Amino acid sequence: MKKLINCVPGWAARWTLGLLPFVLCLVLYLVASNARLAENQHDKLLPSFSSIAGAIDRAALTPDKRSGEYIFWQDTAASLWRLTLGVGISALSALIIGVLNGAIPYLRAPLSPFVTALSLVPPMAILPILFIVFGLGELSKVMLIVIGITPFLIRDIQQRVLEIPSEQLIKAQTLGASTWQIIVRVILPQTMPRLLASVRLSLGAAWLFLIAAEAIAATEGLGYRIFLVRRYLSMDVILPYVVWITLLAFLLDWLLRKISRLCYPWFHAQTENA
Amino acid sequence: MTGSLRTFVLLLSCFAFFASTSAYAEPRKKFSICWSIYAGWMPWGLAADNSIVKKWADKYGIEISVVQINDYVESINQYTAGKYDGCSMTNMDALTIPAAGNVDSTALIVGDFSNGNDGIVLKNKNSLAAIKGQKVNLVELSVSHYLLARALDSVGLAEKDIKVVNTSDADLVSAFNTADVTAVVTWNPLLSEILAMPNTHAVFDSTKIPGEIIDLLVVNTETLKDNPNFGKALVGAWYETMALMSADSEAGKAARNAMGKASGTDLAGYEKQLATTKMFYQAADAVAFTKSASLKTTMQYVAEFSFDHGLLGEGASDAGFIGIETPVGIYGNPKNVRFRFDPTYMQMAADGKL
Numbered sequence: 001m002k003k004l005i006n007c008v009p010g011w012a013a014r015w016t017l018g019l020l021p022f023v024l025c026l027v028l029y030l031v032a033s034n035a036r037l038a039e040n041q042h043d044k045l046l047p048s049f050s051s052i053a054g055a056i057d058r059a060a061l062t063p064d065k066r067s068g069e070y071i072f073w074q075d076t077a078a079s080l081w082r083l084t085l086g087v088g089i090s091a092l093s094a095l096i097i098g099v100l101n102g103a104i105p106y107l108r109a110p111l112s113p114f115v116t117a118l119s120l121v122p123p124m125a126i127l128p129i130l131f132i133v134f135g136l137g138e139l140s141k142v143m144l145i146v147i148g149i150t151p152f153l154i155r156d157i158q159q160r161v162l163e164i165p166s167e168q169l170i171k172a173q174t175l176g177a178s179t180w181q182i183i184v185r186v187i188l189p190q191t192m193p194r195l196l197a198s199v200r201l202s203l204g205a206a207w208l209f210l211i212a213a214e215a216i217a218a219t220e221g222l223g224y225r226i227f228l229v230r231r232y233l234s235m236d237v238i239l240p241y242v243v244w245i246t247l248l249a250f251l252l253d254w255l256l257r258k259i260s261r262l263c264y265p266w267f268h269a270q271t272e273n274a
Numbered sequence: 275m276t277g278s279l280r281t282f283v284l285l286l287s288c289f290a291f292f293a294s295t296s297a298y299a300e301p302r303k304k305f306s307i308c309w310s311i312y313a314g315w316m317p318w319g320l321a322a323d324n325s326i327v328k329k330w331a332d333k334y335g336i337e338i339s340v341v342q343i344n345d346y347v348e349s350i351n352q353y354t355a356g357k358y359d360g361c362s363m364t365n366m367d368a369l370t371i372p373a374a375g376n377v378d379s380t381a382l383i384v385g386d387f388s389n390g391n392d393g394i395v396l397k398n399k400n401s402l403a404a405i406k407g408q409k410v411n412l413v414e415l416s417v418s419h420y421l422l423a424r425a426l427d428s429v430g431l432a433e434k435d436i437k438v439v440n441t442s443d444a445d446l447v448s449a450f451n452t453a454d455v456t457a458v459v460t461w462n463p464l465l466s467e468i469l470a471m472p473n474t475h476a477v478f479d480s481t482k483i484p485g486e487i488i489d490l491l492v493v494n495t496e497t498l499k500d501n502p503n504f505g506k507a508l509v510g511a512w513y514e515t516m517a518l519m520s521a522d523s524e525a526g527k528a529a530r531n532a533m534g535k536a537s538g539t540d541l542a543g544y545e546k547q548l549a550t551t552k553m554f555y556q557a558a559d560a561v562a563f564t565k566s567a568s569l570k571t572t573m574q575y576v577a578e579f580s581f582d583h584g585l586l587g588e589g590a591s592d593a594g595f596i597g598i599e600t601p602v603g604i605y606g607n608p609k610n611v612r613f614r615f616d617p618t619y620m621q622m623a624a625d626g627k628l
Binding site for chain 2: 040041042043044045054055058065127128131132135136137215216217218219224227228230231232233
């Protein structure tokens with residue numbers, strides 16, 4: 001008899017099994033929602049799919065009565081802009097600091113313990129200080145993401161640089177490479193796919209900080225809308241927004257993975273499934 | 275397989291049960307109400323701690339649990355979702371959250387109205403008209419927003435003349451320290467904290483719209499109808515607590531001190547908050563206020579504001595979509611009354627019939 005660990009589902013079975021939990025969630029929701037709606041047809045906690053569809057229509061497909069804007073797309077654009085800006089700045093600074101930290105012991109000595117300590121400070125706990133330094137505008141929202149994920153990225157990149165086999169560095173030196181050449185030609189190319197991998201992992205945290213920032217002070221954004229209508233228990237608006245955020249996060253993750261596979265196929269050849 | 279199927283069915287039935295527990299309408303013995311920290315609602319904590327609620331519940335042969343919830347909006351949402359039979363809230367939130375969510379609600383106790391507890395503060399400017407063109411930080415769609423709308427109205431401005439920035443109440447005080455923030459609308463104790471900073475001017479407050487921001491104890495209308503004893507016990511407990519806290523005796527002072535501590539300040543701090551809150555210590559005063567014609571006008575303003583901001587639900591066709599019953603008459607659609615001011619029980623307290 002075949003051992004359980006050797007039973008691999010085929011293509012069709014994998015899809016079916018993969019979709020199963022989602023279908024179960026939907027069914028559970030439907031049952032619970034119907035039970036509540038049977039009592040109060042205007043129940044707001046678990047609205048029916050038709051009222052969710054109505055809310056999507058009002059937010060995404062009809063211009064807002066007051067401003068004439070499509071608030072759903074306006075929120076999405078504002079949030080994505082803040083997120084990409086925050087993650088972009090974080091990735092760039094993490095790449096520079098992380099590589100230098102990993103490559104140059106005299107930079108690592110003062111910076112590494114500090115970055116480690118910094119990465120352990122919960123940014124949400126020092127919000128009032130962040131407000132006073134960065135104000136309440138767009139800057140503070142981007143900065144919350146940057147402060148939240150950069151230290152983590154720096155630590156990761158530094159670690160990856162230190163994991164580069166010393167034989168490579170010695171070989172480059174015997175071939176006459178300078179420190180600068182080693183950084184640019186040996187270390188940097190090997191760090192890039194690893195940076196993309198850590199950025200993918202930090203996206204979840206980045207979303208968290210973005211939504212927290214938008215909940216505190218904002219005039220638009222996905223997090224702003226959710227916290228605004230939470231006051232009125234408008235789950236018919238909140239639930240599609242949550243699904244949309246999940247989808248956007250999934251797409252960003254998928255996009256980064258594609259870029260990584262396209263630009264650094266050698267990396268994915270050694271670590272399949274990464 | 276059968277095991278996991280059983281778990282699934284069990285989960286399903288749990289959900290169904292959970293969702294249907296609020297269905298029971300026959301007379302019950304156990305009730306629960308929730309409240310959150312605010313000057314005018316602190317007596318609920320006192321009444322629970324001093325067993326006043328228990329005494330009155332025992333008198334009517336029922337049980338009432340009084341639960342404090344840290345987040346105000348969450349407490350209303352829990353009530354609207356059917357987890358509690360009653361909850362402390364303002365007149366505007368009672369209209370826009372439970373009533374708009376089709377939970378027929380009755381204002382059982384009219385506890386107080388804001389008499390300076392809510393205000394608009396400008397940095398470096400000392401007239402309300404100077405607010406024009408500024409960004410105004412406030413909790414959007416809250417009573418602060420309503421106060422702002424009424425204030426703008428009073429100087430011939432409209433909401434389009436300013437820009438509202440939704441700001442969490444927890445962060446409003448620290449936000450005011452930044453250069454970006456030049457105008458805020460908020461409530462006490464945040465208001466007095468902000469006014470204690472240099473170059474701040476209170477340009478408008480709720481004393482200019484007296485009796486419009488009302489703090490209530492709202493209960494589920496159906497539950498009240500089926501269980502009058504629930505209403506009697508709550509009202510009885512409330513006015514006993516009112517007598518205790520307003521007394522000029524050692525016991526009264528101790529009560530105010532306890533409420534001050536519970537709300538994170540001290541006796542002096544709490545008495546300062548009470549000074550800007552018009553408490554109805556006497557049931558008769560609350561009844562007179564509820565029966566006055568101005569209550570209906572106030573609810574009309576509140577309904578109009580709520581409709582303008584889309585708070586009456588998407589099906590609402592006009593400000594009168596949800597009927598509001600007051601002793602002088604119904605505002606709005608009499609066929610869709612979902613929010614009621616009912617002085618019956620407070621009248622019983624005033625007449626000493628509880």
